[in-house]
Amino acid sequence: MTNFDKVRDYFCKFAIRPIERCENWVMSGYIEVFYYNADKGRTRVVYLSIFTFPDEDMEFDFFLSIKRTCYDSFYPFKVLSRHGFERIDFEPITILYGGNGSGKTTTLNVIAEKTGIHRDSIYNKSNFFGDYVNMCGMQLETEIPKDSRIITSDDVFDYMLNIRYLNEGIDQKREELFDEYLGFKYSHFQIKSIEDYEQLKKVNAARSKTQSRYVRNQLMNNVREYSNGESAFMYFTEKIQENGLYLLDEPENSLSPKLQIELMKFIEDSARFFNCQFIISTNSPFLLAMNGAKIYDLDENPVDVKRWTELENVRLYYNFFKEYDREF
Secondary structure, three states: OOHHHHHHHHHHHHOOOOOOOEEEEEEEOOEEEEEEHHHOOOOOOOOEEEEEOOOHHHHHHHHHHOOOOOOOOOOOOOOOHHHOOOEEEOOOEEEEEOOOOOOHHHHHHHHHHHHOOEOOOOOOOOOOHHHHHHHOEEEEOOOOOOOOEEEOHHHHHHHHHHHHHHHHHHHHHHHHHHHHHHHHHOOOOOOOOHHHHHHHHHHHHHHHOOHHHHHHHHOOOOOOOOOHHHHHHHHHHHHOOOOEEEEEEOOOOOOOHHHHHHHHHHHHHHHHHOOEEEEEEOOOHHHHOOOOOEEEEOOOOOOEEEOHHHOHHHHHHHHHHHHOHHHO
16 A cells, blocks of 8 residues: 555545545645545534624623622623624634734633633633623534643743743752852761761762763753744644644734744644644734635624735735835
């Protein structure tokens, strides 16, 4: 059996939906891409298929039922309903697009809370957040995998800070070990009891080794520090595993255009070959251009599904580069 046959049989065997007919085979090295007409030319994995938000009438009824009048804000009420955003029908890659205050992040946090997926950074919920989530509805196509998670900008920032703090701690400990080495090497230490045994080992180690070797043997190496963009990209590739639902809140933050394109390819491949579903809030034209992504424009009233080339941000980039086309 050829490598072509092995990969074809693997995909046909483990595809989530029934395959009516495999077609359009493409061979590239040892990777074979297949499509089937039952899902319009690509494999499809969707765990969360539909999510609904309370409409204005439901919110109005809730406000009437509240006896408390001491609150200035009822967040997240009125954030999504003001633009008629009542339902999402998901694809393997679904994108929430919109400007500041449009409700992209709110939508992700509400979905994350309702589905119960894992999150690292603490989210500052409002007094009415739980009430709002309880009024939302969702429909699953299959059980959400346990390793599913929401990844926010805070998660990525904390990851970069933790590496920095770890290295700072290692550097401080290294200086302490330098001083310790000199103290042990030239000390007149004498063992007096069994409690002194550990210190005796350090004295002997200091007298038999060079300073650098003594320090290396007792200290872990520094964790390699990358640029912020490289660290952010590594964080995504480490946290996103096979078989999961992933909510990404503006993942383009800290990423250069080149790394945004790399992340775009990584997400496309994860959705296509590794049973991942993504719900992403972004304004990045590179991520908006992902193949097969369904885009909800939260700036529209009512919220509408659009092609990426129809979005205002993308049109701004297009017009800008078109104006300076002669410079290239």
